[in-house]
Amino acid sequence: MGLHRDNRLKHWKDFGKVYRQGTRYGSPHLTLVALSEVERNQPMATKIGISISQKVSKKAVIRNRIKRQIRSALRELLPHISPGWKAIVVVRPKALECKYEHFLRELKQLLIKADIINGHKREYVL
Secondary structure (H helix, E strand, O other), X not given: OOOOHHHEOOOHXXXXXXXXXXXXXXXXXXXXXXXXXXXXXXXXXXXXXXXXXXXXXXXXXXXXXXXXXXXXXXXXXXXXXXXXXXXXEEEOHHHHHOOHHHHHHHHHHHHHHOOOOOOOOHHHOO
C-alpha cells in the first residue's frame, strides 16, 4: 500500500521545481529535498516523492523493495508532518545495506532537520 493520493508528488514539473528551489538535507543513506509551499489561509497536504536511480541497484526488484520500505516509513510519520510542503526522498547507493528501522530513523532525522516535523517534542527525540 502506497501513500494516499493527496500525499503523492507525481508530476515531473513538481519534481523539477522542488529540485531547483528546494533545500537539501543529507544523511548517509538518504537525501531530502524540501520546498515549503504554504499558501495564504490554504493549508495544502504535504506531497512526497521518492527518487531511486539504477546506481543504487540494477535490479528493479531491489529498488522497488527499498521504495516500499520508505513509503511505509513515510506513512508512519505522515500524521506528524506539517502541511504545505513538497519533498523528495533521494536514495543513495549505500541504502542497500539498510532495513526498515534505518530508513525510519533517518527519515525522522531529515524531517526534523528540515523543520517539517517539530523535533522538540518528546515523542520525536531519537
